[in-house]
Amino acid sequence: MKRISLLLLLMSVFGITQASIDNRYHLGLSDEEKVEFLSEMRQMLNSIQQITLGIGTGNKAMIIKAAHYAGNRMARATPQSVKDKTPVSFEQIGGPTHMMFEELAINAAEMDEDDADDMKYLLELTAKLMRNCLACHQAFTVN
Numbered sequence: 001m002k003r004i005s006l007l008l009l010l011m012s013v014f015g016i017t018q019a020s021i022d023n024r025y026h027l028g029l030s031d032e033e034k035v036e037f038l039s040e041m042r043q044m045l046n047s048i049q050q051i052t053l054g055i056g057t058g059n060k061a062m063i064i065k066a067a068h069y070a071g072n073r074m075a076r077a078t079p080q081s082v083k084d085k086t087p088v089s090f091e092q093i094g095g096p097t098h099m100m101f102e103e104l105a106i107n108a109a110e111m112d113e114d115d116a117d118d119m120k121y122l123l124e125l126t127a128k129l130m131r132n133c134l135a136c137h138q139a140f141t142v143n
């Protein structure tokens with residue numbers, strides 16, 4: 001019994017338990033890259049929050065601004081050193097996610113903010129876009 005707890009202690013000290021439980025793909029970002037990458041992620045969450053608020057309150061301008069923020073502009077802002085570390089499977093989710101934000105902005109521009117069905121449609125697009133957030137988080141870790 002004592003031996004087992006000693007083994008468990010050593011495993012947790014060396015992070016073995018964490019690595020074996022977390023079977024996502026490890027991107028191996030440096031501390032600096034993590035700070036920048038995760039801050040971009042929080043911006044995306046911010047955009048989602050603004051988009052849903054814009055839909056709920058019928059504010060097209062708010063939706064469009066927030067969607068553009070997480071669109072192509074953000075795709076271009078990803079540091080080259082991070083891009084070099086991410087596999088094709090990562091980019092296959094990441095690229096389309098930014099494009100879907102642009103699509104959302106284009107769709108919002110064509111909608112009537114006082115029409116409940118139009119706003120409902122935008123909410124559905126947002127939820128579909130968020131499948132990409134889920135898929136990527138399921139598969140990758142910055143560590």
Ligand code: HEC
Pocket residue numbers: 038039041042044045048090091093094095097129130132133134136137140141142143
């Ligand atoms: C192409 C991959 C990818 C996509 C798409 C993606 N993320 Fe992430 N995100 C990550 C990774 C990797 C992490 C770090 C997870 C980890 O290491 O446990 C992360 C972390 C985060 C975090 C935590 C930030 C922090 O400070 O720790 C938030 C918030 C987040 N993502 C929001 C989103 C939202 C919202 C979307 C969709 C609009 C999204 N992400 C789409 C890859 C992605």
